[in-house]
Amino acid sequence: MSDVLLKAENLEVAFGGVKAADGVNLTLNKGEFVAIIGPNGSGKTTFLNLCTGYIRPVSGHVWLGDKEITRMAPRQIARRGIARAFQIPQLFTDHTVVENVMLAIASREGIWQALRPLDRREYRAEALELLELLNLRDHAETIAGTLPEGLRKLADVTVAMALRPQLLLLDEPTSGVSALERFPLMDTLMKAMKARGVTALFVEHDMEIVENYADRVVVWNAGTVMAEGAPAEVMKDPRVLENVVGVA
Numbered sequence: 560m561s562d563v564l565l566k567a568e569n570l571e572v573a574f575g576g577v578k579a580a581d582g583v584n585l586t587l588n589k590g591e592f593v594a595i596i597g598p599n600g601s602g603k604t605t606f607l608n609l610c611t612g613y614i615r616p617v618s619g620h621v622w623l624g625d626k627e628i629t630r631m632a633p634r635q636i637a638r639r640g641i642a643r644a645f646q647i648p649q650l651f652t653d654h655t656v657v658e659n660v661m662l663a664i665a666s667r668e669g670i671w672q673a674l675r676p677l678d679r680r681e682y683r684a685e686a687l688e689l690l691e692l693l694n695l696r697d698h699a700e701t702i703a704g705t706l707p708e709g710l711r712k713l714a715d716v717t718v719a720m721a722l723r724p725q726l727l728l729l730d731e732p733t734s735g736v737s738a739l740e741r742f743p744l745m746d747t748l749m750k751a752m753k754a755r756g757v758t759a760l761f762v763e764h765d766m767e768i769v770e771n772y773a774d775r776v777v778v779w780n781a782g783t784v785m786a787e788g789a790p791a792e793v794m795k796d797p798r799v800l801e802n803v804v805g806v807a
């Protein structure tokens with residue numbers, strides 16, 4: 560069986576005159592934890608949007624496993640196993656944390672219209688188990704909108720994990736989180752992904768996080784992949800230092 564989970568081939572998309580994807584090729588293997596870095600406006604978020612179906616490419620292809628997902632609707636793609644946690648967490652802020660996770664489980668099970676009681680015992684049990692895994696068990700009954708930023712990010716990931724994704728896309732998981740909290744947050748995320756066999760692709764500006772947590776780093780520049788490899792190797796590339804890290 561192939562180890563390839565996601566394959567993007569020659570993706571192209573433009574907004575006005577700007578080529579946000581200019582022939583993007585990228586392969587993710589099952590179980591990998593891959594970071595995307597690159598200057599502002601280089602097309603990192605556009606790539607995540609292409610993977611989730613929020614943007615359709617002018618040309619090119621995306622496969623998840625052996626199924627082409629290029630022109631599928633976001634909902635279909637989510638059902639096939641790509642979930643996303645946003646830079647700004649997307650929670651129902653006036654509901655408790657456990658209710659948010661239960662809503663995600665219910666949406667996965669497709670019972671929105673089925674008039675079945677949401678507070679089903681097995682949903683709660685599953686939600687609490689996930690919250691335990693993400694170190695949020697003690698905050699299950701907290702109103703999501705009152706959580707501090709680091710915990711809100713973990714809650715957002717818990718909601719995404721409730722969809723049982725094969726691939727989780729994370730948009731700057733540590734942005735807005737204090738320096739002291741960043742490493743524990745990433746430790747928790749890594750533990751959860753590994754425990755559930757989830758592959759992850761995360762956009763990150765913090766090079767320390769990339770070096771410590773990514774198996775592989777992919778460098779974006781002007782709508783294309785400029786370099787990729789092990790973080791320690793890629794960070795030595797003069798083009799990366801000049802264009803991305805800005806220290807050459």
Ligand SMILES: Nc1ncnc2c1ncn2[C@@H]1O[C@H](COP(=O)(O)OP(=O)(O)OP(=O)(O)O)[C@@H](O)[C@H]1O
Nearest residue numbers: 574577578579597598599600601602603604605606
């Ligand atoms: N919906 C859109 N409409 C118009 N232009 C867009 C749209 N989305 C992205 N762009 C443009 O495409 C280019 C790539 O944007 P994108 O957000 O993918 O970059 P990025 O690498 O994620 O940037 P950042 O690090 O600032 O988040 C930018 O020039 C941006 O202005």
